[in-house]
Amino acid sequence: MPEATFRIKRHNPEKLDDQNGTGDDRYDDFTVPYESSLTVLEGLFYIQENLDGSLSFRYCCRAAVCGSCAMYINGTYRLACQTNVRHLDDGPITVEPMPHMPVVKDLVCDMTDFFAKYETVMPHIIRNSAPPEKEIIQSPEDRKKLDMPVDCILCGSCYSSCPSVWGEGNYLGPAALLKAYRFEVDSRDEARKERLPRFDNERGSYRCHTITNCVEACPKELNPTEAIQWLKGAAVRRRLLGRAK
Amino acid sequence: MIYHELVIVGGGLAGLRAAIEAKKQGIDVAIVSQVWPGRSHSGAAQGGVNAALANHPDSADDTWEKHAFDTVKGSDYLADQDAVAQMTKDAIPVIYELDHAGCPFSRFDDGRIAQRPFGGAGYPRTCYGADKTGHYMLHTMVEQAIEAGVPMYVEWFVARLVVDEGVCRGVVAYDMVGGTFELFQAEAVVIATGGAGRVYSNSTNAIISTGYGMAMAYHAGVALKDLEFVQFHPTGLLTTNILMSEGARGEGGYLLNGLGERFMQKYAPKAMELAPRDITSRSIQTEINEGRGIDGKGYVYLDLRHLGAPKILEKLPGIRDLAIHFEGVDPIEEPIPIVPSQHYSMGGIDTDMDGRTSMPGLYAAGECACVSVHGANRLGGNSLLETVVFGRRTGAAAAQYIDGLEDLGGSAAAGEEALADVRDRVRNLANREGGEDPYAIRAAMTSTMKEHFGVFREASVMQAGLDKMLDLKVRVKEAELRHAGGVFNLDMIRTFELEGMVDVALGIAAGALARTESRGSHSRTDFPDRDDANWLKHTLAFYQTDGGPRLEAKAVGLGMFEPQERKY
Numbered sequence: 001m002p003e004a005t006f007r008i009k010r011h012n013p014e015k016l017d018d019q020n021g022t023g024d025d026r027y028d029d030f031t032v033p034y035e036s037s038l039t040v041l042e043g044l045f046y047i048q049e050n051l052d053g054s055l056s057f058r059y060c061c062r063a064a065v066c067g068s069c070a071m072y073i074n075g076t077y078r079l080a081c082q083t084n085v086r087h088l089d090d091g092p093i094t095v096e097p098m099p100h101m102p103v104v105k106d107l108v109c110d111m112t113d114f115f116a117k118y119e120t121v122m123p124h125i126i127r128n129s130a131p132p133e134k135e136i137i138q139s140p141e142d143r144k145k146l147d148m149p150v151d152c153i154l155c156g157s158c159y160s161s162c163p164s165v166w167g168e169g170n171y172l173g174p175a176a177l178l179k180a181y182r183f184e185v186d187s188r189d190e191a192r193k194e195r196l197p198r199f200d201n202e203r204g205s206y207r208c209h210t211i212t213n214c215v216e217a218c219p220k221e222l223n224p225t226e227a228i229q230w231l232k233g234a235a236v237r238r239r240l241l242g243r244a245k
Numbered sequence: 246m247i248y249h250e251l252v253i254v255g256g257g258l259a260g261l262r263a264a265i266e267a268k269k270q271g272i273d274v275a276i277v278s279q280v281w282p283g284r285s286h287s288g289a290a291q292g293g294v295n296a297a298l299a300n301h302p303d304s305a306d307d308t309w310e311k312h313a314f315d316t317v318k319g320s321d322y323l324a325d326q327d328a329v330a331q332m333t334k335d336a337i338p339v340i341y342e343l344d345h346a347g348c349p350f351s352r353f354d355d356g357r358i359a360q361r362p363f364g365g366a367g368y369p370r371t372c373y374g375a376d377k378t379g380h381y382m383l384h385t386m387v388e389q390a391i392e393a394g395v396p397m398y399v400e401w402f403v404a405r406l407v408v409d410e411g412v413c414r415g416v417v418a419y420d421m422v423g424g425t426f427e428l429f430q431a432e433a434v435v436i437a438t439g440g441a442g443r444v445y446s447n448s449t450n451a452i453i454s455t456g457y458g459m460a461m462a463y464h465a466g467v468a469l470k471d472l473e474f475v476q477f478h479p480t481g482l483l484t485t486n487i488l489m490s491e492g493a494r495g496e497g498g499y500l501l502n503g504l505g506e507r508f509m510q511k512y513a514p515k516a517m518e519l520a521p522r523d524i525t526s527r528s529i530q531t532e533i534n535e536g537r538g539i540d541g542k543g544y545v546y547l548d549l550r551h552l553g554a555p556k557i558l559e560k561l562p563g564i565r566d567l568a569i570h571f572e573g574v575d576p577i578e579e580p581i582p583i584v585p586s587q588h589y590s591m592g593g594i595d596t597d598m599d600g601r602t603s604m605p606g607l608y609a610a611g612e613c614a615c616v617s618v619h620g621a622n623r624l625g626g627n628s629l630l631e632t633v634v635f636g637r638r639t640g641a642a643a644a645q646y647i648d649g650l651e652d653l654g655g656s657a658a659a660g661e662e663a664l665a666d667v668r669d670r671v672r673n674l675a676n677r678e679g680g681e682d683p684y685a686i687r688a689a690m691t692s693t694m695k696e697h698f699g700v701f702r703e704a705s706v707m708q709a710g711l712d713k714m715l716d717l718k719v720r721v722k723e724a725e726l727r728h729a730g731g732v733f734n735l736d737m738i739r740t741f742e743l744e745g746m747v748d749v750a751l752g753i754a755a756g757a758l759a760r761t762e763s764r765g766s767h768s769r770t771d772f773p774d775r776d777d778a779n780w781l782k783h784t785l786a787f788y789q790t791d792g793g794p795r796l797e798a799k800a801v802g803l804g805m806f807e808p809q810e811r812k813y
Contacts, residue, residue, distance in 0.1 A: 053736035054727075054731075054734075056734070059453075060451045061452075064566070066288055082570050123391065124347065124389060131345040134298075135341055135344040135358050138352055139352065150381060150384070188344075
């Protein structure tokens with residue numbers, strides 16, 4: 001039976017008061033046997049059930065749609081559920097929480113700021129006219145503009161990977177701006193000035209310096225960088241030309 | 246102590262929709278959820294949501310009555326027909342409401358919401374957003390709840406209800422990040438925690454779909470209804486049981502056996518691959534059992550290759566990604582190996598059409614509830630529908646109940662007692678050295694349910710399974726916690742869940758053994774026919790501390806459609 005070694009970064013908030021005050025930060029190695037197939041998430045469950053009940057990590061759908069289990073695996077942003085160990089390099093599998101974010105415990109990072117910023121951009125449709133009796137007509141071409149942004153699962157990989165976020169704690173980051181884009185390009189959205197000031201500023205779209213780490217980090221292969229450039233253009237057009245949208 | 250007038254346990258589609266409705270009616274409502282609501286299992290739904298919009302060229306004369314008929318026939322006549330009528334009528338405005346809220350449904354050329362054919366439906370009435378409809382609906386609903394200003398307690402695991410003299414007055418929950426148990430006092434509680442798929446080892450469900458919410462109501466004396474009806478989805482991925490949407494067959498996908506035959510011809514010559522799920526799963530299982538799986542093994546193929554790359558990429562991109570990532574198969578190039586997999590709990594907390602349970606102040610909506618609109622077999626596309634229709638109705642009913650109360654506030658004593666009880670439970674688990682391994686019990690339970698209460702059932706096999714479950718119920722009371730207290734303690738959450746799962750699983754087992762007929766998903770080789778004379782009735786299971794449940798019968802709501810033989 002093949003085996004995989006998991007090298008897991010540990011952090012325990014209850015040990016922050018200890019002598020060295022680091023939260024007992026360390027790497028623990030675990031050996032996980034498996035038959036033919038093993039995802040990193042399955043490996044984490046094996047460890048939690050059999051080797052160390054105190055291990056903490058997020059999980060839910062195990063099918064790459066809920067966005068819970070984004071982690072830093074062998075130095076790459078990945079969904080643990082979607083990562084099969086047979087696709088990783090030989091040797092120990094290093095599993096760490098997403099970097100540049102505060103850690104709650106072990107592989108669980110603190111997403112408070114991430115979701116607070118998401119809420120900042122008015123992540124919902126804005127309508128000013130009365131709703132029609134039936135659906136709002138939307139052409140397939142207009143609908144197609146939504147294909148990319150609506151696939152976002154808000155896992156946080158892009159946000160954690162963005163150097164502009166690391167340097168400026170107030171920067172909204174790629175996920176929140178992608179959400180703003182998702183509504184700004186929706187033909188059914190009637191926002192005029194409501195959402196614009198939320199991203200058209202130095203903590204919004206202009207803080208993106210097109211480093212494109214987010215594109216590389218995204219496990220759904222989305223392109224927040226491109227969306228943010230669109231937001232910059234849309235804001236300028238609206239200011240200079242006075243266009244509604 | 247935290248106080249809200251209404252506490253909603255679970256932040257999936259049903260819980261969110263209930264919260265939004267209550268908020269609209271001026272109620273102080275909060276959601277308490279084990280995960281950030283946008284991560285709920287509703288988001289894993291793929292194929293679509295049914296409503297007789299009549300947008301499809303082939304469905305111009307579709308009506309809610311026809312949708313109701315298909316649903317009742319699909320349920321093998323066990324659904325309550327008044328509830329089905331309400332759901333199929335409400336379906337139409339509910340879909341428009343979702344569209345107005347920004348849900349990115351796919352579109353026909355004329356700009357109207359696109360619809361596709363689905364199993365057991367007389368018309369193409371399944372509205373969809375590619376093959377990610379649940380994800381789109383869930384995110385839309387989260388956005389609406391945020392806009393409405395619904396407070397959300399995210400990553401709080403609800404451990405038990407607070408019941409004060411027979412009235413539900415709150416919950417006790419574990420703050421996973423804070424690491425403490427807290428009391429939520431409330432005037433009413435809505436349970437919206439989803440299904441119990443994870444009591445089976447071969448489920449399509451999310452890992453958090455443990456049925457723990459059902460178990461909380463059950464332990465508080467509320468009946469669980471029709472638990473024996475467990476849906477097996479025809480097409481779960483072979484290795485992981487991850488769902489391959491019915492939309493794949495709605496778009497024209499074939500099911501092929503080891504001989505390369507479209508074997509559904511033998512079982513449902515008219516509907517073919519779009520027969521209802523119970524029939525399709527039995528057909529697949531029969532092919533496998535009779536040695537006509539692929540290479541004689543335990544699976545068949547879902548073949549999409551003839552649809553061509555453009556259609557697969559446009560209509561089924563999510564299916565393709567899942568097949569590539571989790572099975573190593575690109576459906577454009579190769580057929581997908583699939584097996585019937587546990588998918589949905591038709592049964593659940595016994596409620597009326599407004600989510601009311603037998604306990605004042607306690608409501609339930611979504612998969613954890615059983616209204617019943619699905620009866621013995623749910624049609625694809627009706628579960629997303631159920632969440633929004635009955636989420637809304639339940640939120641409204643709970644709001645009305647709270648408005649009618651004379652004394653608000655409840656009794657602090659009952660809450661403190663419940664909180665102390667939960668803390669004792671943790672202490673007992675943690676102090677039990679040399680006790681049972683909870684994960685060994687969990688593994689034994691999930692494999693017992695798979696092996697003994699699967700697609701085909703028979704008395705002696707089920708009796709053996711029931712005996713094993715009764716033994717596990719004794720063992721789970723001796724379970725030992727390896728890691729007590731603290732922050733984000735999965736060991737504690739999963740051991741709590743296990744206690745509930747064993748009781749729900751036992752309810753499935755007892756109901757299945759007692760029902761001596763075949764109806765919908767409950768298919769007995771020793772009683773192959775439906776028996777309307779004796780069994781056109783719901784099963785109610787009541788929790789008992791020792792052993793299995795006490796079972797009672799409850800009448801089915803008929804009146805619109807006379808029970809007939811189901812043919813497709």
